[in-house]
Amino acid sequence: MESKTTSKTSCLKALLLRAWRERWSDVQWGIYIKTVLPRGVSGDVYNLADCILQQALVGSGANQLVLSYLKHSISAQLVSHAAVLSRLAKFDQFQKFHCLSSLLDFLEGILPGATCCGKSEETKLAVALLATTIWLLQIIQHVSDLKEKATALLRLLLADKFYVAMMCLARFCDTDMFKEMCQVCHDLEGYDLNDILLVLQRIDPDSITPKLENDPVPGSLIQAWLAIQLLSNPGTSTPHLAQRLRLLQTLKRISDARLCSELMRGSLICLNDVNQTQHESQWGAFAFLKVPNILNELHVGESVAAGVELLLQHSPLLDAMDAQSSCSTFDCLLKELTKVCLLSEGQSQQLSSRRHPTFSPKLDTVAGIPKVIICAEPTLNGILKTLSSDKIQDALLGMLHQVLTGKSFELILAVATVQGQLKTLVQLLIRFNEGSKQDKNKAQLFDISFIMLVAIIQKYGADAVLDGNGDSLVECWINSCMVESTKPKAPEQLLRLSDPATIELLLRQFNAGESDIIGNSIKWGNILFSMSGVMREVLVAWEQGVLAAVDVKRILDAVRGKMCCLPLAAAAWLCSYMRAAPHDTLLKPVNMVQQLLAPLGDDDSERWQLTCEIIRKMQRDIQLPLQPKSGRHLVSKQPAAEQLHNAWTSAIQRGWLDHSSARGIHCLLETAGARWLVTAILQELQLVRYKDRLERGVEIALACFHVDIRGCTIELLTHTLPRLLYNSLQTDNLMEPQLSAVAKLTSHCVYAALDKSTTDEQPPAKKPRTMDGVVTALKQLLTSFESHIQDGQITQQTYFTFHLLQNLVDIRAVSINRIVLSAISATLVSDLLKTLPELFTPSLLVRLHDLQTSQGRASMARDLCIVRNYQLRHSSTNNI
Numbered sequence: 082m083e084s085k086t087t088s089k090t091s092c093l094k095a096l097l098l099r100a101w102r103e104r105w106s107d108v109q110w111g112i113y114i115k116t117v118l119p120r121g122v123s124g125d126v127y128n129l130a131d132c133i134l135q136q137a138l139v140g141s142g143a144n145q146l147v148l149s150y151l152k153h154s155i156s157a158q159l160v161s162h163a164a165v166l167s168r169l170a171k172f173d174q175f176q177k178f179h180c181l182s183s184l185l186d187f188l189e190g191i192l193p194g195a196t197c198c199g200k201s202e203e204t205k206l207a208v209a210l211l212a213t214t215i216w217l218l219q220i221i222q223h224v225s226d227l228k229e230k231a232t233a234l235l236r237l238l239l240a241d242k243f244y245v246a247m248m249c250l251a252r253f254c255d256t257d258m259f260k261e262m263c264q265v266c267h268d269l270e271g272y273d274l275n276d277i278l279l280v281l282q283r284i285d286p287d288s289i290t291p292k293l294e295n296d297p298v299p300g301s302l303i304q305a306w307l308a309i310q311l312l313s314n315p316g317t318s319t320p321h322l323a324q325r326l327r328l329l330q331t332l333k334r335i336s337d338a339r340l341c342s343e344l345m346r347g348s349l350i351c352l353n354d355v356n357q358t359q360h361e362s363q364w365g366a367f368a369f370l371k372v373p374n375i376l377n378e379l380h381v382g383e384s385v386a387a388g389v390e391l392l393l394q395h396s397p398l399l400d401a402m403d404a405q406s407s408c409s410t411f412d413c414l415l416k417e418l419t420k421v422c423l424l425s426e427g428q429s430q431q432l433s434s435r436r437h438p439t440f441s442p443k444l445d446t447v448a449g450i451p452k453v454i455i456c457a458e459p460t461l462n463g464i465l466k467t468l469s470s471d472k473i474q475d476a477l478l479g480m481l482h483q484v485l486t487g488k489s490f491e492l493i494l495a496v497a498t499v500q501g502q503l504k505t506l507v508q509l510l511i512r513f514n515e516g517s518k519q520d521k522n523k524a525q526l527f528d529i530s531f532i533m534l535v536a537i538i539q540k541y542g543a544d545a546v547l548d549g550n551g552d553s554l555v556e557c558w559i560n561s562c563m564v565e566s567t568k569p570k571a572p573e574q575l576l577r578l579s580d581p582a583t584i585e586l587l588l589r590q591f592n593a594g595e596s597d598i599i600g601n602s603i604k605w606g607n608i609l610f611s612m613s614g615v616m617r618e619v620l621v622a623w624e625q626g627v628l629a630a631v632d633v634k635r636i637l638d639a640v641r642g643k644m645c646c647l648p649l650a651a652a653a654w655l656c657s658y659m660r661a662a663p664h665d666t667l668l669k670p671v672n673m674v675q676q677l678l679a680p681l682g683d684d685d686s687e688r689w690q691l692t693c694e695i696i697r698k699m700q701r702d703i704q705l706p707l708q709p710k711s712g713r714h715l716v717s718k719q720p721a722a723e724q725l726h727n728a729w730t731s732a733i734q735r736g737w738l739d740h741s742s743a744r745g746i747h748c749l750l751e752t753a754g755a756r757w758l759v760t761a762i763l764q765e766l767q768l769v770r771y772k773d774r775l776e777r778g779v780e781i782a783l784a785c786f787h788v789d790i791r792g793c794t795i796e797l798l799t800h801t802l803p804r805l806l807y808n809s810l811q812t813d814n815l816m817e818p819q820l821s822a823v824a825k826l827t828s829h830c831v832y833a834a835l836d837k838s839t840t841d842e843q844p845p846a847k848k849p850r851t852m853d854g855v856v857t858a859l860k861q862l863l864t865s866f867e868s869h870i871q872d873g874q875i876t877q878q879t880y881f882t883f884h885l886l887q888n889l890v891d892i893r894a895v896s897i898n899r900i901v902l903s904a905i906s907a908t909l910v911s912d913l914l915k916t917l918p919e920l921f922t923p924s925l926l927v928r929l930h931d932l933q934t935s936q937g938r939a940s941m942a943r944d945l946c947i948v949r950n951y952q953l954r955h956s957s958t959n960n961i
Contacts, residue, residue, distance in 0.1 A: 089117070089127045090127045090128055090132065092117050093114075093117055093118075093124075093127055093129055093132050094132050094136075096113060096114065096117055097132055097133060097136050097147070097150070098136070100113070100147075100150065101136065101144070101146065101147055104146065105150075107149045107150055107152070107153035108153070110149075110150045110153055110154075111153050111154075111157055111159075114154070114159060118159065123158075123159070123160065123161065124154060124159045124160045124164075125160055125161050125163075125164045128164075129154060129159065129160050129164075130151065130154070130160045130161075130164040130165045130167075130168045131164075131168050133147060133148075133150055133151040133154065133160075134151065134165075134168050134169070134172070137151070138172065138174075138177070138180050138184075141177060141179055141180070142177075142179035142180060142183065143179065143180045143183030143184060143187075145183070148183065148187055151165065151187075152187070152190065152191065155191060158198060161197055161198075161205070161206070162191065162195040162196060162197060162206060162209070163197055163205040163206035163208075163209040164205075164209075165191065166188075166195070166206070166209035166210060166212065166213045167205070167208075167209040167212055169184055169187075169188060169213060169216065170209065170212035170213050170215065170216040171212075172184060172216070173219070175219070175220065175223040175224050178224065178226065178227070181220060181224060181227055182227060182230070185220075185227065185230050185231060185234060188213070188234060189234060189237070192234070192237060192238070192241075192244075194953060195210075195244075196946055196949045196950055196953060197946050198946075198950070203939070203942030203943050203945075203946050204250070204254050204938060204939060204942045206247060206942070206946070207247040207248065207250040207251040207254055207942055208251045208254055208255050208258065210238070210244055210247045210248055210251060211247075211248050211251035211252070211255065211258055211259065211262060212258065213238075214235065214238060214248060214262060214281065215258070215261060215262045215265055217231045217234055217235050217238075218231075218235070218262070218265045218266065218269060219265060221235075221269065221272065221274070222265070222268065222269055222272075228272075232274065232277070235277050236277065239277065239280055239281075242289065242922065242923040242924055243923045243945060243948070243949050243952075245284065245289055245923070246289055246923035246924065246926065246927045246941075246945055247942075247945060248281075248284050249284050249285060249286060249288075249289055249927055249932075250927075250932065250938060250941055250942055250945070252284055252285065253932040253933070253938055254938055262281060262282075263281075263282050266278040266281055266282050286927045286928050286932065287893060289923070289924045289927050290924040290925075290927075290928070299339075299342070299343060299346060299395075299736075300333060300335075300343065300776075300777075300780055301732070301736050301737055301738070301777050301780040301781050301784070302329055302332070302333055302343075302780035302781075302783060302784055303326070303329055303340075303343040303344060303347045304343070304346065304347030304350050304351065304737045304738065305732065305737065305738040305743075305780065305781050305784030305785070306325075306329060306347075306783075306784040306787055307344075307347045307348060307351055307367075308347075308351055308737075308738045308739070308740060308742075308743040308784070309738070309743050309746065309747075309784050309785060309787045309788055310322075310325075310787055311351075311363075311364075311367065312740070312743050312744060312747060313747060313788070314545075315363055315367075315498050315499070315541070316498045316499075316501065316503055316541065316545060318501055319371070319374045319375055319378050319501065320378055321840060322371075322375050322378075323375050323378035323379050324836075324840050325836070325837075325840065326340065326344065326375065326379065327379070328832065328833065328836045328894060331832075331892060331893060331894050332783075332829050332832065332833070332892060333780075336384070337379075337381040337382075337384035337387075337388070338381075338384045338387035338388045338390075338391060339388070339391065340379070340381070340384075340388070341376055341379075341381055341384055341385050341387070341388025341389070341391075342388040342389070342391035342392050344372055344375065344376070344388075345368075345372055345388065345389070345392050345414065346392055346395055346398065347737075348364065348367055348368035348371075348372050349368055349398055349399075349402055349410070350398065350737050351364050351367075351368075351740065352364040352365055352367075352368045352402070352450070353398065353401055353402055353405070354737075354739045354740050355740050356405050357405075358740075359491070360740060361450055362450070362454070362488060362491045362492045362494075362495035363495045363498065363499075365450040365451065365453070365454040365495065366454050366457075366492075366495035366496045366498065366499040366500075367495075367499050368414070368451075369413060369414060369417050369451055369454050369455060370417065370454060370455075370458060370496060370499050370500060371499035371500070372414075372417075373417045373418050373420070373421045373423060374421065374500075376418070376421075376423055377421050377423060385418060385423040385424060386424060386428050386432070389414075389415070389418070389424070389432050390432065390435075392411075393411075393432070393435055393436060396437075396438075396439070399411050399436070399438065400438055400439050403438055405449060405450070406449025406450060406451055406452070407449045407452070408449055408451055408452050409433075409436070409438070410449075410451055411433070411436045412433055412436075413451035413452065413455065414451075415429045415432060415433055416429070416455075417455070453488075453492060454492065454495070454496065457489075457492040457493060457495070457496045458496050458500075460489075460492075460493065460496075461493050461496045461497055461500075461502065461506075464480070464484065464493065464506070465502065465505060465506060465509060467480060468506075468509035468510065468512070468513055469509060477513075477526065478525055478526050478529065481526075481529045481530065481533070482529065482687060482688070484533075485529070485533075485687035485688055485690075485691055486687050490533070490536075490691070493506075494506075494537060494540070498541070503537070503541065503545075503546055504546050504547075506537075507534065507537055507538070507546045507547065510530050510533060510534050510537075511534065511551070511553045511555055511556065513526070513530050514527060514530040514531055514534060514553070514554065514555055515553050515554065517530065518554055518604070518605045518606070519604070521598075524598075524643075524644065527605060527646075528644045528645055528646050528688070529645075529688055531555055531645075531646045531649075532645050532646060532649065532688060532691055532692055532695070533691070534555045534559075535555070535559065535563065535649065535695055536691055536694070536695055538559055538563070539563070539565075539695055539698055543559060543560070547559075554605065554606050554609070557606075558606075558609055558610070558650070561574075561575065561578060561610075562575055562578070562609075562610070562613070562650065562653050562654070562657075563653060563699075564653055564656045564657055564660075564699040564702050564703060565702060566702040566703075566704075569657070569660055569661075570657045571657070571661070572613070572617075572654060572657045572658040572660075572661060575610075575613040575653075575654050575657060576613050576614055576617060576654075578610040578613065579610055579611040579612075579613050579614030579615075580607045580610070580611050580614075581614070583607045583608060583611040583614075584611050584614040584615055584618065587608065587611060587612070587615050588615055588618055588619075588636075590639070591615070591636045591639040591640055592632075592635070592636055592639075593639075594635055594638070594639050595639060596639050596642025596643040596644075597642075597643060598644075605646075608647070609646060609647075609650045610650075612640075612647060612650035612651045612653075612654065613650070613653075613654035615640075615651065616651045616654045616655055616658075616673070617654070617658075619633060619636055619637075619673070620655075620658075620669060620670060620673065623669055624666075624669060633673065633676070634676055637651075637673060637676045637677055638676075640677070641677055641681070645688050645689060645691075645692040648677045648692065648696070649692055649695060649696065651673075651677060652674050652677050652696040652699060653699065655670045655673055655674050655677075656674065656696075656699045656700060656702075656703050657703075658670055659671065659674075659703060660703040674696065674700065677696065678693050678696055678697070721749055721752065721753050721757070721761075722761060724745050724749060725745075725746075725749060725758075725761050725762070725765065726765065727742075728741075728742035728745050728746065729762070729765045729781070732781045733769065733774060733777060733778060733781065736777060738781060738784065738785075746758070746785050746788055747788050750788045750789060755789055755792040755793045755795075755796045756796045756800055756801070758785075758786075758788070758793065759786065759793050759796045759797050759800075759801045760796075760800075760801045760804075762782050762785055762786070763782075763797075763801055763805065763823065763826075765778075765782075766778045766779070766782055766819070766822060766823065766826070767814055767815065767819045767823070769819070769822075772818050775818055775819065775822040776822075778822065779822050779825055779826045779829070782826055783826060783829050783830060783833065786830055786833075787833070790830065790833050790834050790837050791834045791837055791838065791854065791855060793830065793834075794830040794831060794833070794834035794855055794858070795834075795854055795855060795858045797827060797830055798827070798831075798855075798858035798859055798861070798862045799858045799861065799862070802823075802827065802862060803862065803865065805823075806877070806878050806881060807865075807878070815877050815881070816877065817880075820877060820880060820881055820884065821884050823881070824881055824884035824885040824887075824888050825884070825888045827885055827888070828885060828888035828889045828891075828892060829888075829892075831855060831859055831889065831901065832892050832894050832897055832901070834855045835852055835855055835856075835897045835900055835901070836894065836897060838852040838855065839852070839896065839897070852900065856900060856901075856903065856904050859901070859904040860904045863882075863904060863905060863906065863909055864906070864909075866878065866882045866909060867906070867908060867909050867912060870882065870909070870912045870913055870916055875916060875917070879913070879916060879917065880917075882909070882913060883913055883917055883920055886905060886909075886910070886913070886929060887925060889901050889905070890902070890905075890925070890928035890929050891928070898928075899931060899933070902929075902930070902931045902937075903931070905929065907930070907936070907937075907940040910926075910929050910930075910940070910944060911940070911943070911944065911947075914926075914944055914947055914948070915947070918947065918948060918951040919951075919955075921944075921948050922948070923945055923948060923949075926941060926944045926945055926948065927941065927945075929941075929944075930944070
């Protein structure tokens with residue numbers, strides 16, 4: 082084979098020499114060369130380009146006639162652009178000025194149409210273009226008189242996205258050659274070519290399409306996401322929140338300054354929304370204590386000051402906050418940012434001077450939430466320090482009573498939650514409670530710490546604050562006896578934990594109207610677990626007529642006489658019993674619980690009020706028909722679709738999601754499931770008509786899906802979108818601009834779900850499974866598109882597929898991009914490219930393929946040349 086190739090090459094050289102001697106025209110050359118080259122065989126096989134250039138460059142100047150043969154051979158596709166450019170780049174006789182000048186002119190003539198038409202040439206063209214770039218740089222370096230011409234050709238190359246994309250491909254195909262180019266660029270520093278050199282050394286997929294930042298107006302995503310996220314997980318760690326915010330920033334393409342502004346603005350909107358409610362402390366702690374720590378974790382540096390300047394544009398919000406407080410909300414925020422060194426004192430003063438409120442806050446009123454929250458921080462630190470002491474101090478009882486005064490307990494818990502110290506507080510209280518349970522002289526200390534622990538665990542959930550394997554008294558009681566909406570306890574099981582002797586002793590004492598526990602041998606654990614048996618005996622005796630109502634009242638009054646933990650344990654069994662009891666037997670146990678809740682009338686009101694709140698929450702959790710409905714129930718009189726529509730309409734109109742709507746979204750997920758929620762939200766999104774409202778709708782929908790982002794994304798990919806795209810009754814409704822909006826939402830959901838899988842604190846073995854679920858669902862959806870695109874018809878599904886792929890690769894989440902690319906088959910891209918070639922660009926194709934793999938590089942080279950050839954044909958047709 083080698084001898085045949087050598088023989089054919091010799092024939093070509095002989096033909097070339099004859100052509101020159103007889104001064105053939107380029108047309109004659111084209112006729113005669115076909116007699117030597119076999120039909121359908123490229124001249125590249127026999128190094129035709131090399132033969133022609135060797136003949137053309139024999140003398141001190143280039144032979145223009147021979148060069149015309151080369152140009153004709155390119156036009157007739159007898160040789161490839163890749164072979165010609167590779168041969169040009171090998172000419173290193175820089176002393177031949179005229180030859181170099183002619184070759185540069187030749188290069189300028191062929192560049193506008195450089196492409197390839199054969200699969201074997203595609204990656205070769207990329208490497209050839211990179212070699213040509215190095216050659217031009219070397220000419221600039223060695224031939225000063227040709228610097229201007231070579232520089233102009235470099236600029237011509239870099240101005241064409243096809244060439245830049247090809248050189249980006251070459252960077253991965255031939256890493257050594259790219260390193261050589263970077264070294265030449267380094268050698269040329271100081272040649273007044275910095276703009277060109279910088280671009281060449283940074284050629285990669287991101288540089289071809291620079292990251293765009295979209296900062297013109299505030300958005301809805303971050304505020305709505307905060308409202309959804311912190312409702313169910315108020316204690317989310319600062320690093321986790323910062324990492325999720327970085328993803329949202331990537332999705333929205335906003336600057337660091339806008340990210341800072343949106344975070345501060347979103348937290349203040351949420352705080353303003355829950356003014357004078359039980360959620361005010363939680364959002365106040367987040368806005369003034371958590372947000373500065375999140376900004377610190379984001380490492381946004383000087384962007385914080387710029388973000389605060391953007392926040393100043395929202396005067397109505399700041400004015401509304403000031404109207405509720407006895408201080409300047411803005412100044413309080415500046416103080417906290419300065420405290421963590423995000424702002425200097427000078428910056429803080431300068432920014433404060435730029436705030437011009439519409440009225441001055443009333444300084445003589447009760448302190449507003451900003452100051453109260455800020456003051457609660459050192460209080461929490463003092464409590465933690467005191468509880469950490471090895472010695473239980475006598476003054477601690479007074480301190481704990483003080484904590485329960487007014488809203489102090491609520492504030493302390495809010496601060497502990499946002500600072501990630503809630504579990505620490507709980508563990509210290511458990512330790513303190515355990516140390517008090519054996520000493521009857523410390524009964525009050527045991528009681529107040531027990532009530533505080535039950536209140537905390539009831540509010541935040543055992544999974545959020547307990548380790549799960551604790552064996553303390555309070556943990557055992559909570560796991561076995563406490564009423565929870567999602568963890569019902571069988572009343573018979575609670576009775577098995579009771580001690581008969583303790584029941585007998587307690588019944589005798591309570592029946593006598595005595596509140597003090599008699600005897601030093603009784604342990605608090607026995608007493609608490611035996612309260613179930615006591616209540617059962619009293620209830621059965623009342624139902625059978627052995628006890629009258631006045632007797633029951635006397636016993637229950639004794640139960641709640643001194644210790645709050647006793648009526649709490651009594652109510653726990655009664656609520657568990659009522660949950661399983663027939664409807665017609667509920668009246669007496671309901672009345673017993675109501676009697677336990679009757680006012681005490683003594684000075685120990687704070688502890689008792691907290692106990693009553695716990696018992697009332699138990700009543701709500703069992704959802705008795707005899708109890709009044711609460712807004713906190715999952716049950717609502719409104720149909721689910723109407724609830725969602727009202728929440729959606731309100732959010733779209735205002736541009737932010739209120740607490741009530743966020744809670745409603747959580748409840749709808751629990752009652753109707755992820756599939757229904759996703760389908761309903763997409764139906765609402767399709768009804769939005771205006772482009773700016775659609776953008777807002779995408780953000781709010783994405784935030785709502787964060788009630789369960791993985792579950793909602795999988796339902797979106799596997800159920801909702803296939804029904805929407807392939808159901809003839811629904812497809813007609815999916816038109817522009819709604820089609821693009823749904824595609825953007827889908828891509829954002831995919832990245833959010835994958836990011837959630839990578840950032841969640843879960844066992845490493847579980848992370849791949851959660852990620853695979855999303856990737857598998859995406860692959861299934863994209864595979865279903867392939868068969869429809871191969872049909873050759875252009876439908877809504879075709880355009881949706883293009884917009885989805887475009888949005889998937891437009892997102893620059895580096896750690897996730899390769900995972901997403903693995904779900905996009907080269908066949909789908911190729912079929913779509915052939916169907917809609919006018920929509921594809923080199924910069925898009927660069928991002929659609931994984932350049933880390935040989936298959937990805939080959940597919941990218943092929944698709945780039947398809948687009949190139951389409952554009953060249955289209956351009957020539959227009960010129961005609």
